[in-house]
Amino acid sequence: MRDYTADNITEAVVKEYASKTSDPRMQRIITSLITHMHAFVKDVELTEAEWFAGIQFLTDTGKMCDDKRQEFILLSDTLGVSMLVDALSHPKTGLGTESTVLGPFYVEDAPEQKNGSSIIRRDLSARPTLMRGKVTNAEGAPIAGARVDVWQTSANGLYDIQDKDAPEWNLRGRFTTEEDGSYALISETPVSYSIPTDGPVGRMLDATGRHGMRPAHVHFMLSADGYRPLTTHIFVKGDAYLDSDAVFATKDSLVADFKECEDATLAERYGLTTPFTLLEYDFGLMPAAHS
Ligand SMILES: [Fe+2]
Structure with missing residues (x-):
């Protein structure tokens, strides 16, 4: 099935990862991560501009890190x-x-x-x-x-x-x-x-x-x-x-x-x-x- 919609994509993504991941801990973490991230996007009805702002924010956070500054921990x-x-x-x-x-x-x-x-x-x-x-x-x-x-x-x-x-x-x-x-x-x-x-x-x-x-x-x-x-x-x-x-x-x-x-x-x-x-x-x- 390739006809992904807001109603079926979460299940498809979870299934794809779960079926390929052999490590049970990784499987639990990736399944929960995908489920919660998708639920978050739906919950706030994330716009494309907001999605990109989020990407930019995380990019800036990474760029701020060096051996003396750990913006991700912050x-x-x-x-x-x-x-x-x-x-x-x-x-x-x-x-x-x-x-x-x-x-x-x-x-x-x-x-x-x-x-x-x-x-x-x-x-x-x-x-x-x-x-x-x-x-x-x-x-x-x-x-x-x-x-x-x-x-x-x-x-x-x-x-x-x-x-x-x-x-x-x-x-x-x-x-x-x-x-x-x-x-x-x-x-x-x-x-x-x-x-x-x-x-x-x-x-x-x-x-x-x-x-x-x-x-x-x-x-x-x-x-x-x-x-x-x-x-x-x-x-x-x-x-x-x-x-x-x-x-x-x-x-x-x-x-x-x-x-x-x-x-x-x-x-x-x-x-x-x-x-x-x-x-x-x-x-x-x-x-x-x-x-
Ligand atoms: Fe301190």
Whole structure:
């Protein structure tokens, strides 16, 4: 049958792919993708001009990507798809620290540093933050040798890879927990910032009346032998954008107090001057067998 109409083309396309695809997972995905895309086109009665605008939008999104800019992740994030995938992969269990989106600004192989050292590689006069705590298992026992990867924007709201004036690896580092599961590092006090809005994702936000702001946060990625890797953020309590995060990534359990601290003993121990900001946060990892 070649006489395709709006009433029969979906079934024909699905049948053609399903009959040629031997991999069952691929078959399930392609069948659902075609079914939902066709249903979407019918649902909105997509015009030819709109179809072409969509093609142009996706083309622009691809052209915006390079080794430092990932516009497709940003598109997925702002449409809530990244958070949906995260929610399906890491359902709430009440045990262990909750996960959230990776975001488009992670860079592998940040410098390995000693606990207590600073990831501030230039001075923008932001108030330093001492971040410290423990990494434990679900029962609260310390995990020694866990890898703690951390990254954040500086006070100008930019990640180092977005900022031509930033030194390499500014506000990125990798730490390893001590025998008692503890980690400690010095960074800046995080600020709320806008996702990049100079590309197609920014045009989409404009067209739909949304802002591109993210509540202040620090990214963490943790891993340890025998445990499920954890990708998450810690958000700053009281931030104005906690309820309207451009990428829908906030979770109540990830909001923490970044408090002003006058503790002179602590300041001296970490080479800081008072007042500084203190974040104390313990992470819980789940056993790999639970994944
Ligand atoms: Fe971020």
